[in-house]
Amino acid sequence: MEPILNEQQSLMRETAVRLCKDYGGPKRARALRNAGTEMDVPAWMELVRSGWLCAAVSEDAGGMGMGILDVSLALEEAGKQLLMVPFAEVAAVAHVLGKIGARAENQLRAVQQGLQILMPALPQEGWGNVGSALPIARFEGGQWFLDGRIRHVPFAQSAQSYLVAARIGDEIMLCAVLRHLVKLDTVANVDGSTSSELVMDGSLVEESQVMVRGAQAQELLETLRDLLAITTGAALVGVSAAALEMTLEYIKYRQQFGKALGSFQALQHRVADCFVNLELNRSLVYRVAASYDAGQMHAAMAAAVKARTSRVALSLTRDALQLHGAIGYTDEHDIGLYYKRAIALAALYGNDINQTARFSALTL
């Protein structure tokens, strides 16, 4: 169902549809993958120009004063068009920087003006439930030094710095770490995106790059996690929607047994179920994002978004592949790009299992 939007939101959505079409699409995604390009730079520059990276930053802090719902609407389009950019991440980071205020002002301005890509670098394994240790910060001679490893950071080679949560005893701090002060170990993912391990062996962080500490840092870290779940979930809805649309077109056109595949009831019922799952997720993203914007979101709702959008994106694109037959198994056909993007995004920031466990822990 269509979201309920005001005029400004409708306008932004229309623009997003156009921008993502112009700077995305399967052909472009394939070319980037084949060339081993981590990030689509022209698309990124266009996003910087649009101002949407700071759409969910208050006007006082220099943003557009819109919300996570607006960012999510644009991300749905980015997902549909397979845009290869860290939009979900940087928009979430920008929102958090905006909440920090003065100590993050410079970082935020640099993000907004496109002078830096500040990627969140958070431990991914278990997504905060199990097994993810934060790097350790030590203070020596008026400066901080970080030790530790953070695995599976996307777009790490394209970033200029990373937003890192580091541990100081019982406390945590959020700081910006410069890219050239960490060692990167990068591998390619199934969809052409990358996954880097950040190795910090005494990486220097100047005091001015420490943005927040203590209880507020912990709270903002949780917010960042929630937002990454929602924005990535919105992109997964877009990926799923495009895969379903492509599949519907295919089964209307492809003939077997003298009829269009789409006339067979077994297939009709399968795509009907896909549609139901997708429709629910769309409403889920809209409602949860709007709840966040209204200051009424329970953290479990964000976990639910990522769990369910991941689950459905995987099952839906898998069904899409099946309904394409052998052509779906080829590298040449575009449906595989959606399948693989679903795999990559579902794995990030807590997959279905991680987020379901998080939901459980948050609702006990």
Next chain:
Amino acid sequence: MNWDNTTLFSDDNPADAAFRREVRQWVDKNCPENLRDRPSRVTPPEMKPWHKKLFERGWIAPHWPREAGGMGATLEQQLILFEEIARIGAPTPFPHGLNFFGPILIHAGTPEQKARHCPGILSGDVTWCQGYSEAGAGSDLASLKTRAVLEGDHFIVDGHKMWTTNGTHADWMFALVRTDAEAKPRHAGISLILIDLKSPGVTVKPIKTIRGDAEFAEEFFDNVRVPKENLIGPLNGGWKLATMLLGGERFATGHPRNAAILLNRARQVARVTGADADPAFRQQLAALEIDLLAFTAYYRHGAALHGLGKVPESMTPVMKLAAGPLAQLASEFLVQVAGPAGASLADMEVDGEAVNPAEDLFEMRRVTVGGGANEIQRNILAKRALDLPS
């Protein structure tokens, strides 16, 4: 913040919030104890006092227009009444007269027909049943064969209706009958008539359900005389009226509350059986709660669109396809959590309350069959929303 799966995304405005408080207090005070959280089905005679109370309070027909004796309530107010009644485990009054037939009567009935039948529906003094299905006409309802032949100022009705909920208790039936055997397409030969079940020639036999009760019945019509003025709408115009009804019910039948109640019951039972210490239980519960949250989001989104007159055609089938299986999964989960007691006919005692997982399991089986089975909903979605060929 605590997790309350019954108030998710509810965004009452101040007036609605006040109405909710008022309803909550009143329902709590006025619903008979013996009807609350009942594992077994409430029969029409048991329902009557509760129906009457709601009637006297003016809350029995929130969705009816004021001039017909209803509240003319907004969808939000309707949902509040439904939710607050469900909150204490009280039964919702039977829908056959109030929700299924009433709106048709108000829409297509003559002033005389309305004056005659609306009061009994509202007060609950008259019990209505829906006579659509037949042995040979289920999903393919338009193939129905029960005949009504006009002779003078009476229809003569012959045939057989089946699966009629409350059939053994009902005073009246609103029935789809064939009034033109030759009509093409077949649904162009169907009319909607009202049959007094005490008429000579009517035989009602109970049918035992999978729950073991006699919820539904079959009726045999042998030369039954039905006055001509009991025709609702035009002759051979019954199909349109009947299908209108199938579309209008979506917000009441697909409410996420059904699944929420079952999941909360599973939580309670798990505390008693110790299953709540099992991580596998918690993971599965969370997965179901996540589905419930998604469905609730869709439901509230739809309700908001309804207010704007922008509900897409796909909403009715999507609601049915999402709500039914979710409630069924929740009831199956409840049975699992109960362990061996899940197979028992006897009630479990949980926090001083009687719980019967098998009853819930059976009750939920109906929701994907009645009112257009889920396979039919998928057919509708495929054709109308996804534009797939025949």
